[in-house]
Amino acid sequence: MSVSIAIDGPAGAGKSTIAKLVAEKLHIIYVDTGAMYRAMGLYFHRKGISPDDEAAICAACGEADVSIVYEGGAQQVLLNGENVTGCLRTEEAGKMASATSGYARVREKLVELQRKLAAAKSVVMDGRDIGTVVLPQADLKIYLTASVEARAKRRYLELTGKNVPCKIEEIARDIEQRDYQDMHRENSPLRKAEDALYLDSSEMSIREVADAIISALFEKLMSERTPDQNLEGALEEIIKKESDLR
Numbered sequence: 001m002s003v004s005i006a007i008d009g010p011a012g013a014g015k016s017t018i019a020k021l022v023a024e025k026l027h028i029i030y031v032d033t034g035a036m037y038r039a040m041g042l043y044f045h046r047k048g049i050s051p052d053d054e055a056a057i058c059a060a061c062g063e064a065d066v067s068i069v070y071e072g073g074a075q076q077v078l079l080n081g082e083n084v085t086g087c088l089r090t091e092e093a094g095k096m097a098s099a100t101s102g103y104a105r106v107r108e109k110l111v112e113l114q115r116k117l118a119a120a121k122s123v124v125m126d127g128r129d130i131g132t133v134v135l136p137q138a139d140l141k142i143y144l145t146a147s148v149e150a151r152a153k154r155r156y157l158e159l160t161g162k163n164v165p166c167k168i169e170e171i172a173r174d175i176e177q178r179d180y181q182d183m184h185r186e187n188s189p190l191r192k193a194e195d196a197l198y199l200d201s202s203e204m205s206i207r208e209v210a211d212a213i214i215s216a217l218f219e220k221l222m223s224e225r226t227p228d229q230n231l232e233g234a235l236e237e238i239i240k241k242e243s244d245l246r
């Protein structure tokens with residue numbers, strides 16, 4: 001049985017942590033699509049291309065080959081054959097990804113790669129446009145969000161935990177700006193798919209959110225099964241694994 005779960009939402013809502021946990025519980029792969037936009041961003045940054053130069057960015061798209069492999073279940077991103085996974089969470093890659101992910105040419109290229117991955121395997125995929133554009137037929141769509149205050153507080157604790165000096169007000173302003181950019185761009189803006197389940201994680205633990213997603217998946221699959229499909233075995237397996245984790 002192959003399943004696809006799409007998780008969309010704004011930055012800092014906990015998508016990747018939750019998606020990873022759900023994928024682990026279901027024994028399927030987690031596809032982090034933000035990492036792909038970051039890999040393209042890294043390529044443009046290395047080439048010294050201005051993010052405002054759309055023609056140059058589009059031309060460079062053809063030169064950047066992004067591919068995904070899994071090592072011990074963890075996604076690795078290859079850029080023209082080089083494993084760049086460790087370079088993707090930098091300020092430069094993030095800024096460039098944010099500035100160039102609105103270009104149609106960049107999106108077309110990565111959407112094609114994302115669809116290929118989901119066609120080959122069961123996936124939990126997170127991003128901004130997974131339920132609306134990439135996998136409109138996903139078995140389950142989640143729109144995961146949290147208040148600006150909750151997201152700023154989480155980020156603040158994360159940074160101070162690493163001894164990075166920061167101000168919670170500035171983090172909150174940054175989050176609001178990124179939300180606005182993601183939701184108001186012309187190509188594939190962030191929005192909740194009509195049939196997506198809306199989850200606000202502000203007052204929920206990671207485990208509660210992951211459990212809510214897995215329960216929703218069960219319900220959806222059970223409600224859609226045909227009489228000849230025996231889902232009980234597959235579901236019981238997952239429930240068992242879930243209770244083992246508690």
Ligand code: DC
Pocket residue numbers: 011033034035037038094097098099101102126127128129130182
């Ligand atoms: O989730 P993230 O911060 O790693 O994403 C990096 C950038 O890529 C961010 O600016 C939003 C963009 N992105 C996107 O446009 N579509 C996606 N499916 C995933 C990320």
